[in-house]
Amino acid sequence: MEIHLQLYSILREKLPSDAKGSTVMQLDEGATLADLINELDIKLKVVISVNGDHEPDKLRQLRDGDHVKIFSSVSGG
Amino acid sequence: MSHGYHGKILHVDLTNGKFRVEEPGEAFYRKYMGGSALAMHYILKEMPRDAEPLGPDNILVLALSVLTGAAISGQSRMTAAAKSPLTGAIGDSQGGGFFPAELKFAGFDAIVIKGRSEKPVYLWINDGHYELRDASHLWGLITGEAEATIKEELGDDKVEVLQIGPAGEKGVRFAGILSMSNRANGRTGMGAVMGAKNLKAVAVRGKIRPSVADKVGLRKLAKWGATNLKDSDIAGLAKYGTNETTGANQTSGTLPSYNYNSGVFDDWEPIDGTTMYDTVLRGAAEGKQDRLGRDTCYACTVRCKRVVEITEGPYQVDPHYGGPEYETTSTFGNYCNIGDLPAICKANEICNKYGMDTITCGATISWAFEAFNEGKLTIDDTDGLDLTWGNAESMVKLTEKIAKREGFGDLLAEGSERAARKIGRGTEAFLITCKGQEAPAHMPRVKRSLAIIYATNPFGADHQSHEHDPAIEDDFEYYTERMAVLGFTEAQEPRVLSDEKIRFTVASQHLYSAMDSLNLCQFVYGPAWQLYGPEDIVALVRAVTGWEDVSIEELQRIGERRVNMMRAFNAREGLDRKDDVLPQKLFKPLKGGASDGWKLDRTEVDSALDKYYEFCGWDVKTGNPTRAKLEELDLDWVVDQLGI
Numbered sequence: 001m002e003i004h005l006q007l008y009s010i011l012r013e014k015l016p017s018d019a020k021g022s023t024v025m026q027l028d029e030g031a032t033l034a035d036l037i038n039e040l041d042i043k044l045k046v047v048i049s050v051n052g053d054h055e056p057d058k059l060r061q062l063r064d065g066d067h068v069k070i071f072s073s074v075s076g077g
Numbered sequence: 078m079s080h081g082y083h084g085k086i087l088h089v090d091l092t093n094g095k096f097r098v099e100e101p102g103e104a105f106y107r108k109y110m111g112g113s114a115l116a117m118h119y120i121l122k123e124m125p126r127d128a129e130p131l132g133p134d135n136i137l138v139l140a141l142s143v144l145t146g147a148a149i150s151g152q153s154r155m156t157a158a159a160k161s162p163l164t165g166a167i168g169d170s171q172g173g174g175f176f177p178a179e180l181k182f183a184g185f186d187a188i189v190i191k192g193r194s195e196k197p198v199y200l201w202i203n204d205g206h207y208e209l210r211d212a213s214h215l216w217g218l219i220t221g222e223a224e225a226t227i228k229e230e231l232g233d234d235k236v237e238v239l240q241i242g243p244a245g246e247k248g249v250r251f252a253g254i255l256s257m258s259n260r261a262n263g264r265t266g267m268g269a270v271m272g273a274k275n276l277k278a279v280a281v282r283g284k285i286r287p288s289v290a291d292k293v294g295l296r297k298l299a300k301w302g303a304t305n306l307k308d309s310d311i312a313g314l315a316k317y318g319t320n321e322t323t324g325a326n327q328t329s330g331t332l333p334s335y336n337y338n339s340g341v342f343d344d345w346e347p348i349d350g351t352t353m354y355d356t357v358l359r360g361a362a363e364g365k366q367d368r369l370g371r372d373t374c375y376a377c378t379v380r381c382k383r384v385v386e387i388t389e390g391p392y393q394v395d396p397h398y399g400g401p402e403y404e405t406t407s408t409f410g411n412y413c414n415i416g417d418l419p420a421i422c423k424a425n426e427i428c429n430k431y432g433m434d435t436i437t438c439g440a441t442i443s444w445a446f447e448a449f450n451e452g453k454l455t456i457d458d459t460d461g462l463d464l465t466w467g468n469a470e471s472m473v474k475l476t477e478k479i480a481k482r483e484g485f486g487d488l489l490a491e492g493s494e495r496a497a498r499k500i501g502r503g504t505e506a507f508l509i510t511c512k513g514q515e516a517p518a519h520m521p522r523v524k525r526s527l528a529i530i531y532a533t534n535p536f537g538a539d540h541q542s543h544e545h546d547p548a549i550e551d552d553f554e555y556y557t558e559r560m561a562v563l564g565f566t567e568a569q570e571p572r573v574l575s576d577e578k579i580r581f582t583v584a585s586q587h588l589y590s591a592m593d594s595l596n597l598c599q600f601v602y603g604p605a606w607q608l609y610g611p612e613d614i615v616a617l618v619r620a621v622t623g624w625e626d627v628s629i630e631e632l633q634r635i636g637e638r639r640v641n642m643m644r645a646f647n648a649r650e651g652l653d654r655k656d657d658v659l660p661q662k663l664f665k666p667l668k669g670g671a672s673d674g675w676k677l678d679r680t681e682v683d684s685a686l687d688k689y690y691e692f693c694g695w696d697v698k699t700g701n702p703t704r705a706k707l708e709e710l711d712l713d714w715v716v717d718q719l720g721i
Binding site for chain 2: 010047054
């Protein structure tokens, strides 16, 4: 299935620089957010939205055509 | 032999122009470490009760710590503390850059400033020598101009200048003290205190570096940080600034808009840190922003400071004045429903030119916006400015009017709480102040421990006084080792003020309080996501000072000591639990997005406050430190002051 992905801040560097954090990813059917994070090799804590809504559950299963945004974020300050 | 510090405090009485150098011994520095705790020692000991904040009896302390000037990231910071003209309680703020390290190299650990000069003066400290110089020709100059003039007349462009701008001279109640014309001891109005004393600036230069006890150990710690920065949680903050967090906060419903009535702002992306990096940082057009659009503090490899340059359009910005952080893009941006990044950068520039706290300034403006949109203020009140939500042009014009104390700006220069009291018409319902200081862009209805800290913090609503909830909630799994050092081993439920969460609030408040006494940068050091953890802080203190038996418990105790000293000062000035109040709107539901409907519950908050005072060892009825607690913290002399 295809996922529309937008990465922000330092996470953009997981993709080529001219992509500006934007790409379409192919994932297996039934893949979860946790699978996506593993695929991108993201080790730090992140905040994720799926189709415009906050999704704190990394076990959420993705569907074909989902729009996922991933933000790196620190608290406070 | 002392390491890390000089053992010299410079006292100056501006009324008679006299100086005195005090040389406290090692025990003094071990008890306080410096910064905010050291400042509180002098404020409690030497300021008379009921001093007028803008009068000669107020005492302004500029304090470094035993670590300032050491060759490692995140230590070149200074505390400015005095009685606050904004809140009437203790005032306290920290700022960074190169001035703090240079003051240490100029030969002193702190400056205690009393009285009031008859004419404008500036203090010049150079390799242990000190004098007051005429500043009449500097009075009225914006920061960049004053800085350049001082450097020229002292014949050295490496002089570091700490100063107030015209806003501090005119007594804007939230005027700040700035160095480099873009690093601010921003909050609680310390700039107005300095202006009331007719002290325009402090200029420093020197080569007297204190020794370091364990140079090898310090170098090892410093190298570890520099190497691990790119894989750390702050790598994003370093490159994209604190407002890398804008999109994340929008997503989780904690991005304040409509003056704190909502936690989401749909036009967030144009003012997010990633957009800022791509568009307005100096060098962005040529792809050179990483080198030209970022700046740093003395010895710091993080390089998190923004440098904005805009040369076209209605909001042109001079890079000498830096660039906005998350709080600034929030208060001038999303709080007012403004998604115009150049306009926000312009407001930031005005605040840095004239010397004002961007948080209180923007949040006072957003109070005015809400009052206008609710029909309580009209065009006749606002000098013809249309404050319809989202009007960036009006926001920028109003910022300038406040800085110059002109027209409607003169009222707003008093802060939103005094402005609301003067206007009446029910506008007090729109306030987001605690003890008269406006809330920053971290929302208690989402991160509940903020409700406790905003209410009880001695210097008003403040977001940098403890570790926020995510570290002990959803993010806990990432920080188990560091949190265990502080004694926390279990994640807590979001939005529930459990006993364990309140215990964490107190423990992290003490750690942050210790860090404000050590004057450490809270992005570089802390209990969770920061570059260095609690054990590293202990290692750093040991390496610099040679106090090999320093422990995390001792540092926590110093943090607790400082909070208690502040609370005792406030009690002496007549404050108690009745002043630990949250804005009424926090008990109403947020509108829209992930936090739709979320609100605080009065019974829950009151009960949480009871628990907080109990964990602090304070009297639950008054919220004030008990005799037993003060004696436990070696503050017996404070007991006498309070007559308890």
